Amino acid sequence: MEKESRTNNIYIARHRKMNFVIENFSEKYFKQVKQIICSNFQNPWKDSNILFKAENSIKKVVVEINSCKVLGYIDGYTLLNEADLLLIVVRKEYQNRGIGSALLKYFLDHIKQKNIQRVYLEVSEKNQTAINLYKKFGFEIYGRRENYYGNGEDAILMKLELNGLEKNADKR
Numbered sequence: 548m549e550k551e552s553r554t555n556n557i558y559i560a561r562h563r564k565m566n567f568v569i570e571n572f573s574e575k576y577f578k579q580v581k582q583i584i585c586s587n588f589q590n591p592w593k594d595s596n597i598l599f600k601a602e603n604s605i606k607k608v609v610v611e612i613n614s615c616k617v618l619g620y621i622d623g624y625t626l627l628n629e630a631d632l633l634l635i636v637v638r639k640e641y642q643n644r645g646i647g648s649a650l651l652k653y654f655l656d657h658i659k660q661k662n663i664q665r666v667y668l669e670v671s672e673k674n675q676t677a678i679n680l681y682k683k684f685g686f687e688i689y690g691r692r693e694n695y696y697g698n699g700e701d702a703i704l705m706k707l708e709l710n711g712l713e714k715n716a717d718k719r
């Protein structure tokens with residue numbers, strides 16, 4: 548990250564010649580988020596999953612400032628002192644440029660401020676890119692659910708203890 552600043556709920560970053568903000572998801576971004584999800588997953592989410600927002604939901608978008616193009620989306624929720632990361636996705640043509648890392652870092656910083664102690668997620672055993680991303684941030688594998696996706700693929704269960712986050716900071 549070359550330069551960054553933070554206001555109440557908008558995070559502005561300059562990264563590899565891109566200026567983008569991370570802000571709360573709102574309906575004006577629905578079409579773009581849906582399109583990004585559909586182009587990345589074989590069984591995309593229902594519209595209602597994208598639009599549903601509970602008090603404890605955390606739904607953020609990365610938006611390129613000049614073009615207003617949504618580049619990525621993250622979705623999760625908190626429950627007591629734990630959080631669940633449901634989805635992180637980056638527009639295909641913008642992947643592998645650090646946007647997923649910026650979004651996940653933002654999510655983790657955000658929940659740390661809410662005194663969340665651990666984060667859980669599930670990821671397909673075949674999704675090595677995502678597994679690499681999560682490991683880079685200190686997530687560890689603690690289990691597996693067989694045939695979780697109904698096509699023979701197992702889900703890998705991962706968790707991150709946020710108290711251990713600092714020791715991984717130099718890896719980012």
Ligand SMILES: CC(C)(COP(=O)(O)OP(=O)(O)OC[C@H]1O[C@@H](n2cnc3c(N)ncnc32)[C@H](O)[C@@H]1OP(=O)(O)O)[C@@H](O)C(=O)NCCC(=O)NCCS
Nearest residue numbers: 587634635636637642643644645646647648676677679680
């Ligand atoms: C997973 C995803 C969000 C990562 O976003 P991204 O912007 O491409 O990620 P970054 O550029 O920040 O890279 C973060 C790390 O991911 C891993 N990674 C990224 N691209 C990779 C690739 N092609 N192969 C292997 N690992 C890769 C690396 O560990 C990388 O860290 P490094 O650059 O320090 O080595 C993105 O690939 C994506 O949207 N995938 C499809 C949706 C998905 O599978 N989401 C996760 C399950 S919900």
